[in-house]
Amino acid sequence: MSFELHERLAADTFLVTDLTLCRVLLMNDRRFPWLILVPRRPGLRDFDDVAGTEKADFHAEIDLASAVLREAAGAEKMNVAALGNMVPQLHVHVIARFAGDAAWPSPVWGVGEAEPYGADEARSLIERLATAFRG
Amino acid sequence: MSFELHERLAADTFLVTDLTLCRVLLMNDRRFPWLILVPRRPGLRDFDDVAGTEKADFHAEIDLASAVLREAAGAEKMNVAALGNMVPQLHVHVIARFAGDAAWPSPVWGVGEAEPYGADEARSLIERLATAFRG
Numbered sequence: 001m002s003f004e005l006h007e008r009l010a011a012d013t014f015l016v017t018d019l020t021l022c023r024v025l026l027m028n029d030r031r032f033p034w035l036i037l038v039p040r041r042p043g044l045r046d047f048d049d050v051a052g053t054e055k056a057d058f059h060a061e062i063d064l065a066s067a068v069l070r071e072a073a074g075a076e077k078m079n080v081a082a083l084g085n086m087v088p089q090l091h092v093h094v095i096a097r098f099a100g101d102a103a104w105p106s107p108v109w110g111v112g113e114a115e116p117y118g119a120d121e122a123r124s125l126i127e128r129l130a131t132a133f134r135g
Numbered sequence: 136m137s138f139e140l141h142e143r144l145a146a147d148t149f150l151v152t153d154l155t156l157c158r159v160l161l162m163n164d165r166r167f168p169w170l171i172l173v174p175r176r177p178g179l180r181d182f183d184d185v186a187g188t189e190k191a192d193f194h195a196e197i198d199l200a201s202a203v204l205r206e207a208a209g210a211e212k213m214n215v216a217a218l219g220n221m222v223p224q225l226h227v228h229v230i231a232r233f234a235g236d237a238a239w240p241s242p243v244w245g246v247g248e249a250e251p252y253g254a255d256e257a258r259s260l261i262e263r264l265a266t267a268f269r270g
C-alpha cells in the first residue's frame with residue numbers, strides 16, 4: 001500500500017512542499033493563513049498513529065510549520081489540530097489566527113464559505129512559504 | 136513565575152492526574168469523553184512553545200492520553216487540538232468521538248451546552264482514567 005493524498009485534501013489545497021515525513025499543503029481559503037500537514041504514509045488516521053521512529057520528525061515538522069506560518073502571516077495565535085472526522089486520512093491543521101478574523105475567537109472549521117485565493121496571490125504565497133520551509 | 140492553572144480551565148474540569156510534564160483534566164461535559172492536557176510550566180501559549188528538552192514528554196503524554204481515553208471510551212476517532220483563542224494558557228484537547236455524538240462530524244467546540252457529570256459518575260470515571268494513566 002502506498003501513500004496517496006485524499007481527494008478532498010487534494011481538491012481544497014495547493015502543494016507547498018514535501019518535508020521528510022509530511023506533505024505540506026496550503027488551504028485555498030484566503031480568510032485564514034492555513035497549512036495542512038499530511039504524513040506521507042498509508043493507513044494513518046489518528047494523531048498517535050505515526051510510527052514511533054517517525055514521531056520526532058512528525059512533531060518537529062508541526063513546530064516548523066507553526067514557526068514558518070506565524071512569521072509569514074504575522075500571526076497573533078496559532079491553532080494546531082488533528083480532527084479528521086470527515087477526511088479519515090491523518091492530517092494536521094496549522095492555522096494562523098488574528099483577533100477579528102472571520103471566525104475569531106471560534107475555531108475556523110465550518111465557519112462561512114472558503115474564499116479562494118487569486119492565482120497570482122496563491123503563487124506568490126506558496127513561493128514565500130516554500131522558501132521559508134527550505135530555511 | 137510559577138505554574139498556575141487558568142481559572143477557566145479549573146472551573147470547567149476535574150483533575151485526573153499529573154504526568155511528568157502535563158496536568159491531565161477531565162472536561163465536565165458528559166456528552167464527550169474529553170481530556171485536557173496542560174503543561175505545568177508558566178507562560179506557554181502555542182503548541183510549539185514547549186521547551187526543546189520537554190517536547191518528547193509533551194508528545195508522549197498526548198499519545199498516552201489518546202490511548203487511555205480511546206480505550207476507556209471505546210472511541211471510533213480521536214480529536215487532538217491546541218486552540219487557545221479564548222484561554223491563552225497552552226492546553227491540548229484530546230477528545231473521543233463517535234459517529235452520532237452531539238457534534239458529529241463537526242468539532243465539539245461551541246456546540247450546544249455542556250452537560251455536567253453526576254457526582255458519582257464523575258468520581259468513577261476519574262478513578263478509571265487515573266488508574267489507566269498509572270498503567
